[in-house]
Amino acid sequence: MNIRHLRFFVELAKTEHMAKTAEKLGISQPSLSYAISSIEDELGVPLFEKKGRNIRLTNYGKIYLEYAKSGLSNLDRGGEYIAELLDVNRGHIRVGFTFTMGQDLIPQLICKFKQEKDTKDITFSFVQGTTDDLVNQLVNDELDLVISSAPDLPGLEDKVDISHLVDQEMLAVVPFSNPLAKKDSVSLADLAKYPMIYYSKSSGLRPRLDKMFAEAGVKPKIIMESMEDHTIIGFVHWGYGVAIVPHLPQLDPRTVKLLHIDENVGVHPIFVVKKSDHFLTPAVTRFEQFIKSYCRKHYNNEYKFA
Numbered sequence: 001m002n003i004r005h006l007r008f009f010v011e012l013a014k015t016e017h018m019a020k021t022a023e024k025l026g027i028s029q030p031s032l033s034y035a036i037s038s039i040e041d042e043l044g045v046p047l048f049e050k051k052g053r054n055i056r057l058t059n060y061g062k063i064y065l066e067y068a069k070s071g072l073s074n075l076d077r078g079g080e081y082i083a084e085l086l087d088v089n090r091g092h093i094r095v096g097f098t099f100t101m102g103q104d105l106i107p108q109l110i111c112k113f114k115q116e117k118d119t120k121d122i123t124f125s126f127v128q129g130t131t132d133d134l135v136n137q138l139v140n141d142e143l144d145l146v147i148s149s150a151p152d153l154p155g156l157e158d159k160v161d162i163s164h165l166v167d168q169e170m171l172a173v174v175p176f177s178n179p180l181a182k183k184d185s186v187s188l189a190d191l192a193k194y195p196m197i198y199y200s201k202s203s204g205l206r207p208r209l210d211k212m213f214a215e216a217g218v219k220p221k222i223i224m225e226s227m228e229d230h231t232i233i234g235f236v237h238w239g240y241g242v243a244i245v246p247h248l249p250q251l252d253p254r255t256v257k258l259l260h261i262d263e264n265v266g267v268h269p270i271f272v273v274k275k276s277d278h279f280l281t282p283a284v285t286r287f288e289q290f291i292k293s294y295c296r297k298h299y300n301n302e303y304k305f306a
Helices: 003-015 018-025 029-043 059-085 105-113 130-140 207-217 227-237 282-298
Strands: 050-051 055-059 090-096 122-128 147-148 160-174 194-198 221-226 241-245 257-261 267-275
Touching: 003 018, 003 029, 003 059, 003 267, 018 029, 029 207, 050 267, 055 059, 055 105, 090 105, 090 282, 105 194, 122 282, 130 147, 130 267, 147 282, 194 207, 194 227, 194 241, 207 227, 221 227, 227 241, 267 282
Parallel strands: 090 122, 090 147, 194 221
Antiparallel strands: 050 055, 147 267, 160 241, 160 257, 160 267
């Protein structure tokens, strides 16, 4: 049995006339008879019976017709969906991103991408989470692209491709009531004198902060942990402590005092991550290329957002 024979069967069921159906399908009557006989032989029941000069569906044929029509309809829809996925101007893109990225970069990228020509039929769904969780979802084919810090998942090195997008300067943030607010820059030792609002262990930024203080030989006084930047900034603003955060475009200098860090603490790099040796639809590939191009064009080299 093949799909072509099933289409012949459905058409013959409409006309219940061999000659008319063969003519409409552009095949010979023997070819049509062979196709129907093949299906009947495989099913082990007759699908048609003679009625004078014409034929009609048997009860078995009526039952099988509904399943054949449903199956062919699903196959047609599947083919249409695959064609849509292979169209660079259509399709659905599943994007994962970390909490920091959701505050400006991701909505900015989506907004600018949707302003490109022929993107109105490309849709998006989003998942926000920690880097490790997002990369695991990527490897499990639940996401197409992830925008995050560098993943640190042993055993997955060969399963993902990572491309650098942009760097963020690491800044100290203190309340205006803090004596450090009178400065333009501050050392890690100075910060460690005050209670610190710190990124939680599930955050991709936590290892970077731990390394910074360890290399400086300083132990921070952690009084609260959070994985969400707005929470950290809010607690700093109300004088609960000090913090170190990446340079975020939404940081309002009227809310907290932003300070450069005296030590060479490096930057917080942001990457786009995709699954290695994995087929990406043209729409996903188009968006990935747009992300890289946009970041090269619109972000400067001063380790912060332009």
